Amino acid sequence: MIEVVNINKSFNGTLVLDNISAKFETGKVNMIIGQSGQGKSVLAKCIVGLHEVDEGSVLYDGRNFSELEGNARRDIRKEIGMLFQGSALFDSMTVEQNIMFPLSMLTNMSKKEMQERADFCLDRVNLSGKNKLLPAECSGGMQKRIAIARAISMKPKYLFCDEPNSGLDPKTSIVIDNLIREITYEYGITTVVITHDMNSVIEIGDNIIFIHQGRNCWSGDRNAIITTDNPAINNFVYASEFMKDIKTVLQGKLK
Amino acid sequence: MQVIINIGKYFMMLRIIFSRPEKMRIFRYRLMNEIELIGVKSLPIVVLISVFMGGVIALQTAANMTSPILPAYTIGYITRSSTILEFSPTILSLILAGKIGSNIASEIGTMRVTEQIDALETMGINSLTYLVLPKIVAAVLFFPLILVFSIGLSLVGGWLALVSSGLSNTDTYIFGLRSFYQDSDILYALVKSVVFAFVIVTISSFYGYYTKGGALDVGRSSTQAVVISSVVILICNFFLTQMILL
Numbered sequence: 001m002i003e004v005v006n007i008n009k010s011f012n013g014t015l016v017l018d019n020i021s022a023k024f025e026t027g028k029v030n031m032i033i034g035q036s037g038q039g040k041s042v043l044a045k046c047i048v049g050l051h052e053v054d055e056g057s058v059l060y061d062g063r064n065f066s067e068l069e070g071n072a073r074r075d076i077r078k079e080i081g082m083l084f085q086g087s088a089l090f091d092s093m094t095v096e097q098n099i100m101f102p103l104s105m106l107t108n109m110s111k112k113e114m115q116e117r118a119d120f121c122l123d124r125v126n127l128s129g130k131n132k133l134l135p136a137e138c139s140g141g142m143q144k145r146i147a148i149a150r151a152i153s154m155k156p157k158y159l160f161c162d163e164p165n166s167g168l169d170p171k172t173s174i175v176i177d178n179l180i181r182e183i184t185y186e187y188g189i190t191t192v193v194i195t196h197d198m199n200s201v202i203e204i205g206d207n208i209i210f211i212h213q214g215r216n217c218w219s220g221d222r223n224a225i226i227t228t229d230n231p232a233i234n235n236f237v238y239a240s241e242f243m244k245d246i247k248t249v250l251q252g253k254l255k
Numbered sequence: 256m257q258v259i260i261n262i263g264k265y266f267m268m269l270r271i272i273f274s275r276p277e278k279m280r281i282f283r284y285r286l287m288n289e290i291e292l293i294g295v296k297s298l299p300i301v302v303l304i305s306v307f308m309g310g311v312i313a314l315q316t317a318a319n320m321t322s323p324i325l326p327a328y329t330i331g332y333i334t335r336s337s338t339i340l341e342f343s344p345t346i347l348s349l350i351l352a353g354k355i356g357s358n359i360a361s362e363i364g365t366m367r368v369t370e371q372i373d374a375l376e377t378m379g380i381n382s383l384t385y386l387v388l389p390k391i392v393a394a395v396l397f398f399p400l401i402l403v404f405s406i407g408l409s410l411v412g413g414w415l416a417l418v419s420s421g422l423s424n425t426d427t428y429i430f431g432l433r434s435f436y437q438d439s440d441i442l443y444a445l446v447k448s449v450v451f452a453f454v455i456v457t458i459s460s461f462y463g464y465y466t467k468g469g470a471l472d473v474g475r476s477s478t479q480a481v482v483i484s485s486v487v488i489l490i491c492n493f494f495l496t497q498m499i500l501l
Contacts, residue, residue, distance in 0.1 A: 045373075049376075050373050050376060050377065075379070076379075077376075077377060077378065077379035080378075082373075082374065082377040084373065085370070086370055088369060088371050088373065088374040089371075090371055091365075091369075102378045104278070105278055105380055105385075106378065106379060106380070154378075
């Protein structure tokens, strides 16, 4: 489980995260939702240590990540897999080399073992046989799946996905969502997904927190988000007439 | 104020770069790649510049040797001294700052804006050591070789220019090249090449690594890397000359 406790983060005097606390449970898809510019990605980057928090702490299964330095911090990072918004694949490496990269840098596996692991991960994301392609030769959806394969190659305990569906068509988004959910349940990892794609939230969100103006404004599960009366979340999730209609249908289903 | 902040960040970056690489095998592999990129692929431009630079130095010296008191071998002597002391180490470094510096800054800058560096850090890899240390080692090892190569080619260029234009002959030119020779001149040039190699790679990496924004900012970082590297090379050149030659 990942726990964030009273996190504050400012940039050039502007408070971006204001006293945020949340728990992300193991074996569940935990979602951070909110409008653009509300601090979702900053929160995720604070949790993985790409940004230092000004105040507060991040606990990985009780280990206070914020207080750790050097190798101790690096050891926790080795347990983290991250899918970035733009996939962040290494351009100069093939698909296979991208997946083998963390293995070659951080483990003592032989080349054969790494190769087998890369094949397994590619197979897991339904990209068998694409080993020798370069990232530039792959579609956006394929790049996301390769990034997921790279993220799970080290058998992470924690998986972070920053807007995994951005720039993808609805069908491919569903493929990515299902993959994230399957991997989470299959390996029992703590998954944190940052998104503003409400389809993903309703489909795969086990625990959801809503960030508004840098604060943890609401939290609950996917049923609660349908029935909530919170004006801020209703204003965000059900902003369009179409989504209001969907809400009515979903509420009817729940009854 | 920003200059002081940048200088502080630069030295903090250096402290992080000189950590032990995660895997020596990977470091050696990357070092070989960087030697190819920084060193071997710079050779064509080094050849071109050195030959023509040597030729121009020799011709200009010959054109200004109007006094009958000065012996003819002075052309060779001045060509050699100018090439070893200044032209090969400094001018070549300024040109390579443009070629290598912009390449490094744009490569690392692109990795920054496409979150590839964040990906390295999230994996628990020291991105500065992984990306920059092999470049520094490759440049520091290869620049002195490029310098020696450049000096040789410049002197050949000078000889070709003089002989083909009939301003001197081979024996007189070679006699000039060998006159008043001091080993310390070569040492001075080698020290300069190592310092300039370090300056080019670290400053370019600094501007690339701390790029913020998008494609436009990568271009801006690349330009800044070349400009600042060139200015620092000129400043270092002045102080190294004072320290070693005087």
